[in-house]
């Protein structure tokens with residue numbers, strides 16, 4: 001087996017027995033994750049579904065290097081995240097992870113281009129902000145401020161900001177949660193395009209079950225466990241998703 005092939009077989013993310021317990025010592029213990037084992041291949045678009053409180057965000061935060069597990073192992077490619085210090089996790093996030101959250105977290109006093117430049121100024125091999133904004137269809141809106149844009153446009157600026165540093169993975173927590181179907185569709189199309197064009201492994205938490213049909217793989221959570229993993233043989237395009 002060639003070394004290239006061996007490298008390709010390492011999943012983007014691998015978790016073994018990941019458990020996260022909040023509270024304890026007098027307060028009620030919450031087992032947010034209870035032994036999660038996952039292998040997520042490179043380049044996939046993965047949808048995480050499950051009821052509120054089932055552990056989706058907790059998992060995303062751990063594999064995104066924003067939080068520590070209580071026990072178990074989590075790996076990004078050949079790097080073990082669960083043995084990293086906070087400083088190492090900060091570097092891991094900076095070098096590898098783009099985040100997109102439900103509320104866009106744009107700086108109100110900066111234009112779209114300036115919001116993206118906040119990230120490109122500190123990344124080693126970034127796209128130009130103009131290029132990232134063009135990829136999400138906002139080439140005409142570079143000099144606009146967040147308040148002059150719709151929710152969907154603001155979320156696309158947030159996606160441009162997340163992808164501009166060319167991350168290996170894009171982690172999205174309810175990216176369409178605050179959007180109506182029309183603007184939500186444009187956001188999904190931007191995520192689909194990034195995944196297809198760059199092969200960026202993309203994880204999307206959603207409560208919109210319609211989005212599952214866009215995914216290569218659908219992971220369903222319940223009570224802190226993975227209860228179902230489904231691979232879609234045929235996928236639909238973002239613009240076919242119904243709300």
Ligand SMILES: Nc1ncnc2c1ncn2[C@@H]1O[C@H](COP(=O)(O)OP(=O)(O)OP(=O)(O)O)[C@@H](O)[C@H]1O
Nearest residue numbers: 022023030032050051052053054055056057058059
């Ligand atoms: N900082 C915290 N302290 C205590 N409990 C927490 C904390 N963060 C999350 N939890 C609990 O952990 C469990 C899993 O939460 P998590 O946010 O991962 O669920 P989720 O599936 O993402 O839910 P939602 O779809 O509502 O965002 C919940 O019971 C939640 O209340």
